[in-house]
Amino acid sequence: MAGELDGRVAVVTGGASGIGRATVLRFLDAGARVVFGDLNERNAERLLDEVDDRSRLRFVRADVCEESEVAALVAAAADGFGRLDVMFNNAGVGGAFGPLTEIDAADWDRTFAVIGRGAFLGTKHAARAMIAGGGGGSIVNNASVAGLVGGGGPLAYSAAKAAVVSFTANAAVELAGHGIRVNAVCPGLVDTPLVMGKDEDSILERMATFQPWPRLGRPEDIAGLVLFLAGPDSAFVTGEAIRADGGMVAWGPRMTGTVDPRGLTRRYAGFADGSTGRPPTRRPLT
Template sequence: MTLSERPDGSLAGKVAIVTGAGRGIGAAIAKALHARGSRVAVVDVNHETAAGTASEMGANAIGIEADVSRSEAVSAMVAQVVETFGGIDILVNNAGIDRAVPILEMEEAEWDRLMEINLKSVFLCTKAALPAMIERGGGSVISTSSIVARQGAMNGGIHYAASKGAILAFTKTLARQMAQHGIRANAIAPGVVDTDLIREHMSEAMREKVTSAIPLGRLAQTTEIGGLVAYLASDEARYVTGATLDINGGFWIG
């Protein structure tokens, strides 16, 4: 059995980049990939959180500070990963921000900055990583979208919803264009995830309201998001491309 055929879900021998991985969902994704044997580059705009998460993971993990909305930073980051680990097999585009601003109150600069971080970064990181994947004979690109990509944002973050919807179209097109190189492209669409950010900014009343609308009766755990990404990155999912996998406890169905 070759390295590219591991139906047991192992990621041994593979190299992954996870953006926005200093905390929350990104950190959980990085740890899930690492636990299955992948060497992981933990990329975050904050040096301390990137280094801290990588340190928690131990051997075969490095922390890299990079603003993934800037092409020069992305090029340097990808070059460092290739130099350190010898190639790239997995890219997880997870970096993103959100702010609940209604359209009538939104400044153009805010729209532009969110699009740079949430959407332009997906283009920059993917384009930069693809040559290394092609050289390895294949790879997997997984991008974090959201339930709001299809149902719209409930809290007024119209730019956030627009960016996450664009990721779905980007992913489908990428899957078509890169299939000839053995590179798969998929997206995940989480619902509400129990992160520090949610706990800090969601009132108890709102949390109860959201939870009551979820058939499974709770918010998602970050480890569950990590497990889904690890599946998509593995050869268990070698026939899955151009897909969006929902993970929302049934919130989508109401």
């Protein structure tokens, strides 16, 4: 069976770990040639060692905050592999944390540099290469549920991810005439070194209070969605920000009586008739 990305060339930033790494592997599986960038050369070497067909995979050390390095990363695909079809702006860090009254302005700026400036620079240089190639393309930005609602992550991180969601929509409008689609993925909690590690037990314990799906997200869950957005099946999808969060945002504020997947608030069924003067009906569930 032909792969969704046969003959295509993709760039992945932050490709040496977590979601980026899973996406590199998924793109290779789908037939693409891939250039991945990262700051962590050790993890990059590990990934390179894992892949049998090295003719379709290259690594370029590239900091997404540095314009010349992003340009060189894109050039490694456009010149080295002869074209660019897919750009996944994925690199990210947790960034500044703590109460907002304690956040250093420099740490705020660094957070926005990796997340906001990184997505902008990746999109800018990918779009240039795609426009020059004349064949359109697909750009995917890794945002987060933290960019959609409050309480999804540290303050600066969340604000920067919200910027990525807005940037995605506007870039999609601007690049549509060139046949370039721009979308964002908004992962919920995904099992990667970014969020797990020393707080792992506490995260797993608390998960049941904020996510209805009974397991953590896996990097492969997000890679599958990125592949869909990169490939031909999403040809009419652009300007979107698609959640892959195990229903976290859908679950919302969990007011009394709303669906509780663990059954704790659903011991009765019936009908509430509001202020009609008619009494509610209510029957216990066994």
